Amino acid sequence: MQMENHTDRTDLNLPAPLREPERQYYFIAKCRQWVQKFEAEHGRRPTACVFNMGCQMNARDSEKLRGILEAAGYALSDDEASDFVIYNTCTVRENANQKVYGHLGRISGLKKKNPQMMTALCGCMMQEPEEVEKIRKSYRFVNLVFGTHNIYKFAELLAAAQESDRMIIDVWKDTDQIVEDLPAERTYSFKSGVNIMFGCNNFCSYCIVPYVRGRERSRRPEDILAEIRALVKDGVREVMLLGQNVNSYGKNLEEPVTFAQLLQRVEQIGGLERIRFMTSHPKDLSDELIEVMKHSEKICRHLHLPLQSGSTAILKRMNRKYTKEQYLALADRLRAQMPDLSITTDIIVGFPGETEEDFRETLDVVRRVRFDSAFTFIYSKRSGTPAAVMEDQVPENIVKDRFNRLLALVQEISQEMAKRVEGQTLPVLVESVNEQDAALVTGRLNNNLLVHFPGGPELIGRIVNVHLTECRGFYYLGTADCGGRRQPDSP
Numbered sequence: 001m002q003m004e005n006h007t008d009r010t011d012l013n014l015p016a017p018l019r020e021p022e023r024q025y026y027f028i029a030k031c032r033q034w035v036q037k038f039e040a041e042h043g044r045r046p047t048a049c050v051f052n053m054g055c056q057m058n059a060r061d062s063e064k065l066r067g068i069l070e071a072a073g074y075a076l077s078d079d080e081a082s083d084f085v086i087y088n089t090c091t092v093r094e095n096a097n098q099k100v101y102g103h104l105g106r107i108s109g110l111k112k113k114n115p116q117m118m119t120a121l122c123g124c125m126m127q128e129p130e131e132v133e134k135i136r137k138s139y140r141f142v143n144l145v146f147g148t149h150n151i152y153k154f155a156e157l158l159a160a161a162q163e164s165d166r167m168i169i170d171v172w173k174d175t176d177q178i179v180e181d182l183p184a185e186r187t188y189s190f191k192s193g194v195n196i197m198f199g200c201n202n203f204c205s206y207c208i209v210p211y212v213r214g215r216e217r218s219r220r221p222e223d224i225l226a227e228i229r230a231l232v233k234d235g236v237r238e239v240m241l242l243g244q245n246v247n248s249y250g251k252n253l254e255e256p257v258t259f260a261q262l263l264q265r266v267e268q269i270g271g272l273e274r275i276r277f278m279t280s281h282p283k284d285l286s287d288e289l290i291e292v293m294k295h296s297e298k299i300c301r302h303l304h305l306p307l308q309s310g311s312t313a314i315l316k317r318m319n320r321k322y323t324k325e326q327y328l329a330l331a332d333r334l335r336a337q338m339p340d341l342s343i344t345t346d347i348i349v350g351f352p353g354e355t356e357e358d359f360r361e362t363l364d365v366v367r368r369v370r371f372d373s374a375f376t377f378i379y380s381k382r383s384g385t386p387a388a389v390m391e392d393q394v395p396e397n398i399v400k401d402r403f404n405r406l407l408a409l410v411q412e413i414s415q416e417m418a419k420r421v422e423g424q425t426l427p428v429l430v431e432s433v434n435e436q437d438a439a440l441v442t443g444r445l446n447n448n449l450l451v452h453f454p455g456g457p458e459l460i461g462r463i464v465n466v467h468l469t470e471c472r473g474f475y476y477l478g479t480a481d482c483g484g485r486r487q488p489d490s491p
């Protein structure tokens with residue numbers, strides 16, 4: 001709504017406004033003019049495709065890019081062979097970078113078929129000067145490169161790229177600016193990510209995020225609440241509050257607010273049914289938050305609490321600021337307060353200096369905490385981070401062996417944990433028609449487990465009570481519970 005008002009009032013004969021977000025609405029109108037010209041020449045709207053290649057933050061940023069493209073008149077598509085393709089890159093591990101070059105390799109072929117095709121790159125990898133230099137030199141067909149700090153300027157950059165036949169590169173080192181009220185095109189009508197903060201101040205020694213996402217900045221609670229209220233009005237029932245370290249939310253605001261206090265205010269929003277958040281750093285997880293979660297009716301029983309390593313010595317070298325014992329004590333506190341809580345984690349294998357003994361400490365924590373699921377990663381050297389120059393990098397064959405042992409244990413425990421709710425009837429938020437079997441729909445339990453059950457597309461976005469008949473490893477088969485009258489069992 002707001003977007004229509006802004007762009008429809010825009011007079012392109014006047015110079016661009018200096019204030020944000022008005023300036024970006026001016027450039028959306030400008031892009032729209034270009035799109036109309038394209039349409040007149042080709043008899044169709046130009047198509048645009050946004051690839052998100054990273055985390056949930058990256059996915060949310062992609063929704064913002066899609067929102068701008070849609071407002072500018074592009075027809076959104078999932079096809080890489082579009083008139084405009086933008087890669088929202090990740091750089092947390094080296095293989096993320098390699099994927100980008102794989103895509104760029106394919107683009108030159110696509111460009112031969114469609115010479116007017118435009119390509120853009122943005123996101124975390126573009127904050128690395130060496131990568132931008134490589135693209136500038138070796139991938140000269142790229143039209144636009146920008147980073148994480150000026151993503152709000154996408155409309156302005158797109159307008160410039162539409163008029164230019166040279167590569168436009170605009171990457172900022174850092175920013176303290178947060179621009180509100182720009183459009184976003186949601187992937188799901190009924191759930192949405194909501195950024196509550198940007199950047200990270202933790203500098204874990206292996207991690208590139210603080211260098212590419214900059215220092216921690218929290219959005220004002222009023223802006224977050226207004227965004228969620230508008231989302232709920234628009235049909236959203238579940239929000240995922242996003243930040244690299246949500247537990248330190250609000251510390252740098254003029255009027256400091258804790259994350260637990262923010263959650264309490266979000267909980268008050270009528271019509272909102274589920275609240276999720278990620279990621280929590282164990283060192284900052286407060287008892288206040290545990291209390292708020294425990295008494296909340298909307299906060300989901302799921303906590304993503306990255307462990308990274310179970311060895312206190314390695315945690316120290318990782319600069320994580322907690323010990324094995326502190327992590328275990330925190331997990332015990334959480335399980336004692338919320339026995340039905342699902343705890344998930346991230347673990348890195350093969351951090352420099354990791355010995356067999358250190359690795360066994362990690363296995364020990366996995367056995368004791370019994371994670372509901374764990375993302376396991378092989379350590380990836382990121383240049384510029386302190387760990388990249390640490391001695392004792394672990395040989396590849398040893399890392400692979402440890403990785404496989406960890407994965408086997410994690411999977412065994414996850415399957416046992418998933419079984420916990422077998423036979424119960426629990427609410428499921430339906431997300432989609434099942435990809436393999438169109439007679440089924442797929443949704444999520446409050447604890448994030450997937451459930452498939454017989455039903456039609458009219459259930460999408462609705463919360464349905466489902467009898468969890470059969471646990472199949474990491475997901476459930478069930479049947480909708482129609483007020484006590486059970487439907488026949490699923491196939």
Ligand code: 5AD
Binds near residue numbers: 379
């Ligand atoms: N190598 C491997 N995994 C990493 N992560 C972050 N940096 C690296 C790295 N250099 C993992 C951490 C983090 C998750 C998002 O990615 O486990 O929690």
Ligand code: SF4
Binds near residue numbers: 202204210
């Ligand atoms: Fe990276 Fe650590 Fe910040 Fe997470 S908390 S983004 S792992 S530096």
